[in-house]
Amino acid sequence: MNTRSCLVSVCVSVVVLLLPASNAKCEESSKQVRSGYNLLTDEKAVEVGQSLKGLAFTTVDGEAVYLNEVVQDGPVVFIFSSTVCPLAKRYTSRLNRMQEDFVRDGVRLFAVFANSDETDEGITDYRDRAKFPFPCVRDRHGYLAKRLGATMTPQAFLIDQHSVIRYRGAIDDNRYENRVKGTHLRTALTDLLADRPITVTSTSSMGCSIHLDEIREDDQVTYSGHVARILQDKCQSCHREGQIAPFAIEDYDDAVRWRTEIAAYTESRVMPPWKASPSVGHFSNDLSLSDSEIDLIARWVEQDTPLGNATELPPPPRYNDLWPAGTPDLVLSMPEPYTIAPEGEDDYRHFIIPYEANQDRFVEAIDVRPGNRNTVHHVIVYVDTSGKARQLDAQDPGPGYTRFGDVGFDPASMLGGWAPGMQPIRTPLGSGQWLPKKCDIVVQVHYYRTGFEEQDQTQFGLYFSKAEAPVPTRMQLAINHDFIIPPGSENYHVEAECRIRNDSFLYGITPHMHLIGETMSVVAHLPDGKTLPLIEIDDWDFNWQTMYRYRDLQHLPAGTIVKLKATFDNSEANPNNPHDPPQPIGWGEKTTDEMCIAFLNLVHESEYDPETQSRRGATPGKQLTIAK
Numbered sequence: 001m002n003t004r005s006c007l008v009s010v011c012v013s014v015v016v017l018l019l020p021a022s023n024a025k026c027e028e029s030s031k032q033v034r035s036g037y038n039l040l041t042d043e044k045a046v047e048v049g050q051s052l053k054g055l056a057f058t059t060v061d062g063e064a065v066y067l068n069e070v071v072q073d074g075p076v077v078f079i080f081s082s083t084v085c086p087l088a089k090r091y092t093s094r095l096n097r098m099q100e101d102f103v104r105d106g107v108r109l110f111a112v113f114a115n116s117d118e119t120d121e122g123i124t125d126y127r128d129r130a131k132f133p134f135p136c137v138r139d140r141h142g143y144l145a146k147r148l149g150a151t152m153t154p155q156a157f158l159i160d161q162h163s164v165i166r167y168r169g170a171i172d173d174n175r176y177e178n179r180v181k182g183t184h185l186r187t188a189l190t191d192l193l194a195d196r197p198i199t200v201t202s203t204s205s206m207g208c209s210i211h212l213d214e215i216r217e218d219d220q221v222t223y224s225g226h227v228a229r230i231l232q233d234k235c236q237s238c239h240r241e242g243q244i245a246p247f248a249i250e251d252y253d254d255a256v257r258w259r260t261e262i263a264a265y266t267e268s269r270v271m272p273p274w275k276a277s278p279s280v281g282h283f284s285n286d287l288s289l290s291d292s293e294i295d296l297i298a299r300w301v302e303q304d305t306p307l308g309n310a311t312e313l314p315p316p317p318r319y320n321d322l323w324p325a326g327t328p329d330l331v332l333s334m335p336e337p338y339t340i341a342p343e344g345e346d347d348y349r350h351f352i353i354p355y356e357a358n359q360d361r362f363v364e365a366i367d368v369r370p371g372n373r374n375t376v377h378h379v380i381v382y383v384d385t386s387g388k389a390r391q392l393d394a395q396d397p398g399p400g401y402t403r404f405g406d407v408g409f410d411p412a413s414m415l416g417g418w419a420p421g422m423q424p425i426r427t428p429l430g431s432g433q434w435l436p437k438k439c440d441i442v443v444q445v446h447y448y449r450t451g452f453e454e455q456d457q458t459q460f461g462l463y464f465s466k467a468e469a470p471v472p473t474r475m476q477l478a479i480n481h482d483f484i485i486p487p488g489s490e491n492y493h494v495e496a497e498c499r500i501r502n503d504s505f506l507y508g509i510t511p512h513m514h515l516i517g518e519t520m521s522v523v524a525h526l527p528d529g530k531t532l533p534l535i536e537i538d539d540w541d542f543n544w545q546t547m548y549r550y551r552d553l554q555h556l557p558a559g560t561i562v563k564l565k566a567t568f569d570n571s572e573a574n575p576n577n578p579h580d581p582p583q584p585i586g587w588g589e590k591t592t593d594e595m596c597i598a599f600l601n602l603v604h605e606s607e608y609d610p611e612t613q614s615r616r617g618a619t620p621g622k623q624l625t626i627a628k
Helices: 067-073 086-090 092-101 120-130 141-149 184-193 223-233 252-257 259-267 289-303 388-394
Strands: 006-011 031-034 038-041 055-059 064-066 074-082 111-113 136-138 157-159 167-171 205-209 330-333 339-342 349-356 361-369 376-386 411-419 431-435 438-449 455-456 459-464 474-478 492-499 504-512 515-523 531-539 546-558 561-568 599-605
Touching: 031 055, 031 515, 064 067, 067 074, 074 111, 074 184, 092 411, 092 515, 111 120, 120 136, 141 223, 141 474, 157 184, 223 289, 223 455, 252 259, 259 561, 330 349, 339 349, 349 388, 361 411, 376 388, 388 438, 411 431, 438 455, 438 546, 474 561, 492 599, 504 515, 504 531, 561 599
Parallel strands: 006 074, 006 111, 111 136
Antiparallel strands: 031 038, 038 205, 055 064, 074 157, 157 167, 330 459, 339 455, 349 438, 361 431, 361 459, 376 411, 376 438, 474 492, 474 599, 492 561, 504 546, 504 599, 515 531, 515 561
C-alpha cells in the first residue's frame, strides 16, 4: 500500500460542558459527563466500515476536494473540531505536530467547520491564529457531519484508500498533553500505513456536542443547500450521460425538468434501487434514502424547486469510469462483441473466457466496465471447472449462450457481480473467492432492450488478495426446490432452511426469486435459542438484485439454522405475472418458472481471524506481490 496519507481536520463550533457529573443533563442519552474528567462524552458505540465513495467538499478558499482522488495517496483522517470549543482548542498544537510527523508520508490536513453558526470569516481567523498549515472547510448544513456520523468535537475519523471509515473516536485519551497514555488516532493511522490490522476501531469522544440547524416545516428547502447533495450521493452514478438510467439529473436544470419523476419514484422507494428493509441489518453498500431525505425532495418540489444560494452548491462529482477501485491485477474481456436486438424479453447471455495461470488465486473484489452502459443491466462472474458451459456454448449459435434462472452448471466459485451504481464489493480483508489456476470464467450479462440495436463487449477487472495465505470464502444456500404456486394465489408462502456446518462469519447475503416473488425474510436461529434477523425484503423486484454486504461480520456458530420465508403473488392482478391467465408455477430455470434461495457468503472461524483479518496462524499484514 502507498504510505502517503492525508489527515483531514474537521472543526466544529460548540461549547464544552465543564460540570460535575452529578449535575449533568444531556439532550442525547448517549452523551454523559464522564466522572473524573468532568467532560461531556459520547459513549455511543458506533460501527465503522461505512463507505464515503464520491464524497466532495469545497474549502473556504474555493478549492474543490474529491475524497476518491485524495485517498489514492493514502489514508485520510477527518477530525471534527471547533472555533470556540475549549477542548478542541487544546488540540491545535497536537494536530500541527501530527501534520509535521507525517509530512514525509504525504500527510495533508483539512479543517472543516460544521456548526450552523460558523462563518467563513470566523473560520479563516481561527485558522490563522492556530497557524494551521492546511485548508479549512465550512460544512454548510452539516453535510460532512451527517455523512460521517460525527457527534462531538474533537472527534477523529480515519479513512482508508478505498474511502472506507476504519477508525472513529478520540484523538487521544487526555486533554492534557503530558498525561496522554493512549494515542488512539496516531496508533490507528500508523497501523493502517503499515498494513497492520487496526485493533481498536472505535473509542468514546470527549468534548463538545455538534449542533446543526434542524429544518423546520416552514423552512425553505433549496437545491443548493439540500437537494443537490442527495442527488449526487444516491442518484447521479446512474443518472448521467452515457449511463443506463433513462435520463440525466446532473445539475439544477435537469432536476427541475424531472422533478415530478424524482419526487414520485423516491417517495415510493422505487428509486434508488435498494430492497432491504432498514429495520433489519446494517449494510456497507446501502443505496437507500432516509425518510428525511425523501421528505426534503418532496418539500422542494412542493415549494416550486427553489435554487437557493448558488455559492452553496457542492462541487460537481467526478467519476472514474475506467477503474474506480484502482488498477486491477487482471483485466479480462468478452471474447467478441455481442449484438442485442431492439425488441423482446431481456436477454441473459453467458460468455466463456478460458483462464490459465501458474497457481490458484483468491479474488477479493471485481469491477466491471460495461461496453455499452445503455443496455447492460447487471453482470455476474462465475467459475466453471466441469466443462458444461462450453457444451452449452457449442449448442447456441452466436457468441455465448442464453439461459435464464441459472447458468446451467454448478459453479466452482462466484467471483462477484456488478449493477449500475454499485461499487466493488470486497470480501473480508485476508480472504477471497477461489479462482483455480485452470478453469473457464463465465460472464453472465443481463441486457435491457432499448428499442435500438445495441452492441456490447464488456470488460471486468479482478483484484486478487495480497494476503500471505488467503482464506477461501464459502457459500451455503437456504433453498427450496419443491413447491408449486397455484394460479390465483396472491400470498403463497414458501419456506426454506439450511444448517450452518461450521462456526462461521457471515459477510454477505443474496436473496433470489423470479418474477412473481413478493417478500422474503431470512432469520438465523442460533444454538443458544436466540434469533438473529439477517435481511427482510418487503417489495421484491427481480430487476434489482444484489449481494447485501454486512458492515460487520455476523457470527453464526455451527448448528445455526438459517430459515427463509418468502411469499409469491400468482394472481391475475400481478403485472409481473408471466402467464395470462395465471398458471401453476414451480421451481425451474425458465423465465416463467420460480426460485426461492438465499445465498450465504461465509468465512470459517477455524480459518479466519477477524481481529488480525488474516488466516489463523499466518503473519498479520504480510503481503504478496502478484505476478501479472
